[in-house]
Amino acid sequence: MEIIPLLLKELDQEAQTTRKFLKLVPMDKLEWQPHPKSMTIKRLAVHIAELPSWIDLSINRDGIDFAGAPQQPASVSSYEELSDLFEKSFAKGRTALANAKEEELSKNWTLSSGDKVLGVMTKYEAVRHSYSQIIHHRAQLGVFLRLLDIPIPGSYGPSADEMSF
Numbered sequence: 001m002e003i004i005p006l007l008l009k010e011l012d013q014e015a016q017t018t019r020k021f022l023k024l025v026p027m028d029k030l031e032w033q034p035h036p037k038s039m040t041i042k043r044l045a046v047h048i049a050e051l052p053s054w055i056d057l058s059i060n061r062d063g064i065d066f067a068g069a070p071q072q073p074a075s076v077s078s079y080e081e082l083s084d085l086f087e088k089s090f091a092k093g094r095t096a097l098a099n100a101k102e103e104e105l106s107k108n109w110t111l112s113s114g115d116k117v118l119g120v121m122t123k124y125e126a127v128r129h130s131y132s133q134i135i136h137h138r139a140q141l142g143v144f145l146r147l148l149d150i151p152i153p154g155s156y157g158p159s160a161d162e163m164s165f
Contacts (some may be wrong), residue, residue, distance in 0.1 A: 003105060007097055007127060014134055015052070015090050018125035020153040022049060022082055023140050024145055030077070034147050041144050046073045048141060049086035051134045055093030059100045063110030066118075097127065 020043060026032075030042035039047070050073065057064055076082045105124035112118055121129065142152045151161035 002102055003124065004100055004102060010131065011052070011055070011090075011094055011097065014131060017153070018048060018086065018134060018138055019083075021141050021145075023079065023111060024150055024152070025079065025082060025141070026148060026150065027078060028075055029148065032144075034144060034150070041141070041148075042076065043073060044137060044141055044144065045082055046076055046085065048134060048137045049076075049082055050074065050089050051130060051137065052093035053089040054130040054133070055127055056096035058109060058123055058130055059096040059104065062108070063112060065089050065112045065114065067112070067114035082153065093130070097128070 025041060025045045025162050031040050033040045038044075040149050067129045076085060081129050100123075105122060105127070107123050108120055109126040110117060111126075138155070142155075145152050155164055
């Protein structure tokens with residue numbers, strides 16, 4: 001069984017759900033955060049929008065060093081900018097995955113910060129980690145939206161806002 005077609009299908013499905021969530025980010029509350037230790041809703045939404053490009057990093061690099069390549073989040077001020085950022089990131093990640101070779105997925109990939117190794121995994125695991133990060137942070141966004149009393153869409157079935165009891 002080839003894994004890349006399965007990963008592509010899953011990525012496409014997650015992208016559909018992510019688009020629904022990003023569409024709801026309130027542009028008039030971009031600096032809102034539920035707690036001082038939490039990201040602002042803008043930072044969280046930008047992070048979610050950028051995460052699909054990590055698939056490209058997982059496939060086309062042997063790792064990433066946070067100390068050597070600090071992440072500078074994009075700046076957005078409208079839904080159109082956020083959507084464009086996501087679509088570019090998604091296209092970059094999907095293209096890298098579609099062009100990958102199955103045998104590349106078993107090679108090691110290292111996440112580090114300077115001399116500190118944070119994790120060593122296969123490139124397949126790094127791709128799956130990227131997916132998990134998208135899902136994890138999208139769920140955080142769902143909590144942020146709920147706290148702002150914005151009805152949230154379903155992810156893997158209907159949400160409480162979509163159910164009629």
